[in-house]
Amino acid sequence: MIEFKHVYKTYGADRHTLKDISFNINKGEFVFLTGPSGAGKTTLFKLISAFEKITSGEVFVLGHSLSKLKKGQIPFLRRKIGFVLQNYKLLKNKSVFENIELPLIILDVDKETREKKVSEMIRHVGLESVRDQYPDFLSGGEQQRVAIARALIHDPEIIIADEPTGNLDPELSNTILKLFYEFSKKGMTFLVATHDYRLIDKTKCRLLKVDKGQLVEDSAT
Amino acid sequence: MKMNPLKLSLFVIITLSICMIISGLLFYKNFVGFLGAWNQSNKMNIYLKIDTSEAERNKIIDLLKQKSNVVSADLVDRNQAGLSFQSSLKEFSSGLVTLDELVDLIPESIEVDLEPMLSLKERDDVFTALANEFRPNTAIEDINYGATWIKKFEKIDRIMRSVGIFAFLIFLLAISYLVALMVRVYIDDSKQEIEVYSLIGATRWSIYQLFLKDIFIFLSILSPPAPMVNQCKIKGNSSLL
Numbered sequence: 001m002i003e004f005k006h007v008y009k010t011y012g013a014d015r016h017t018l019k020d021i022s023f024n025i026n027k028g029e030f031v032f033l034t035g036p037s038g039a040g041k042t043t044l045f046k047l048i049s050a051f052e053k054i055t056s057g058e059v060f061v062l063g064h065s066l067s068k069l070k071k072g073q074i075p076f077l078r079r080k081i082g083f084v085l086q087n088y089k090l091l092k093n094k095s096v097f098e099n100i101e102l103p104l105i106i107l108d109v110d111k112e113t114r115e116k117k118v119s120e121m122i123r124h125v126g127l128e129s130v131r132d133q134y135p136d137f138l139s140g141g142e143q144q145r146v147a148i149a150r151a152l153i154h155d156p157e158i159i160i161a162d163e164p165t166g167n168l169d170p171e172l173s174n175t176i177l178k179l180f181y182e183f184s185k186k187g188m189t190f191l192v193a194t195h196d197y198r199l200i201d202k203t204k205c206r207l208l209k210v211d212k213g214q215l216v217e218d219s220a221t
Numbered sequence: 222m223k224m225n226p227l228k229l230s231l232f233v234i235i236t237l238s239i240c241m242i243i244s245g246l247l248f249y250k251n252f253v254g255f256l257g258a259w260n261q262s263n264k265m266n267i268y269l270k271i272d273t274s275e276a277e278r279n280k281i282i283d284l285l286k287q288k289s290n291v292v293s294a295d296l297v298d299r300n301q302a303g304l305s306f307q308s309s310l311k312e313f314s315s316g317l318v319t320l321d322e323l324v325d326l327i328p329e330s331i332e333v334d335l336e337p338m339l340s341l342k343e344r345d346d347v348f349t350a351l352a353n354e355f356r357p358n359t360a361i362e363d364i365n366y367g368a369t370w371i372k373k374f375e376k377i378d379r380i381m382r383s384v385g386i387f388a389f390l391i392f393l394l395a396i397s398y399l400v401a402l403m404v405r406v407y408i409d410d411s412k413q414e415i416e417v418y419s420l421i422g423a424t425r426w427s428i429y430q431l432f433l434k435d436i437f438i439f440l441s442i443l444s445p446p447a448p449m450v451n452q453c454k455i456k457g458n459s460s461l462l
Contacts, residue, residue, distance in 0.1 A: 075423060078419070078420065081422075085420075089413070089417050090417075106427065
């Protein structure tokens with residue numbers, strides 16, 4: 001599903017952000033990515049989502065070699081990935097419903113199905129009471145749940161989450177994690193960056209640890 | 222297009238700028254007319270002799286119309302002239318002279334008007350040249366084009382035009398800067414939106430489409446005034462503005 005083969009990413013002449021990264025994530029796997037700030041986690045995510053190009057090596061996502069992927073094909077690859085980012089990336093001029101609905105609009109899903117799916121998802125993540133509110137009027141936890149709902153709404157094959165529980169209290173973190181597990185059981189692949197070791201310890205999932213741009217630990221090996 | 226405060230500000234600034242530019246142009250194009258509002262004529266009147274035939278009259282009108290800078294050369298017959306004279310002197314001389322008596326006194330004339338964009342100096346030159354050319358014509362009794370009036374206002378006209386052009390350029394620069402600034406802020410504000418759309422897999426075209434709507438609305442504000450500017454000379458008798 002996601003495969004890195006001796007991947008290097010360099011900014012400028014000699015600033016190595018990623019050095020010789022190799023790993024393989026299979027379909028339906030739930031993987032935590034951890035490491036100190038600036039270790040290269042975000043760069044790794046940017047490479048998977050084709051927002052950045054690799055300097056050398058090979059990255060395969062859903063069977064596509066990203067270095068061979070044409071520019072016009074990138075949006076179609078991203079439609080198969082759900083993103084949950086630390087700063088939520090919600091549109092301020094759209095309501096909770098409209099924000100969650102966006103990926104379905106991009107996929108040309110008809111209005112009736114959209115209405116049904118989004119309402120169901122809103123119920124699932126417990127946002128019924130703020131369905132028509134705008135992001136600025138929501139708490140951090142609520143905004144995070146909107147971002148999660150938007151990432152999951154179109155049943156992507158991969159979910160990439162950057163600190164999805166970073167701004168949440170332990171109880172809400174557990175709820176989010178349960179939600180992820182639920183979708184993971186449906187066959188979605190999860191790659192979740194976190195600093196929260198309690199969460200990692202609790203779940204006993206596969207752990208990738210990066211430090212100074214290198215993969216220093218892979219619990220699967 | 223969702224009207225957030227930023228879009229609304231940009232909308233208002235562009236609309237106001239266009240209104241101000243059009244007002245400036247309207248004033249500039251009609252400046253001579255505004256001066257004429259002080260009851261001074263800025264047209265040339267060619268008075269014909271009583272016994273001028275229709276053929277001679279038409280020949281003069283045709284010749285005048287062929288001249289550059291001349292926009293109209295219209296015949297004012299004795300009746301029209303008499304009525305106009307009577308109405309302008311109504312308060313002072315009502316009943317003193319009858320229309321029939323006036324018609325006998327006033328000759329037929331041709332009223333000549335020039336391009337509105339000419340300065341008073343240029344108007345004076347054109348009128349003088351026309352007067353010199355047509356005065357020897359045996360069918361013409363007299364030519365009057367308010368030469369003293371033109372001389373009187375020539376300096377004001379020159380100053381006003383120079384100040385106007387300078388102020389207009391400064392204003393245009395300020396407006397361009399303001400609009401550029403607003404567009405920049407608008408683009409920065411839209412970056413987040415573009416990022417989100419690319420994140421969820423929107424193609425480049427579908428992202429363009431989102432902004433095309435806004436661009437279309439802004440262009441639709443800009444497009445109607447453009448041809449209007451060319452048509453903004455106030456019609457009618459300038460001395461009655």
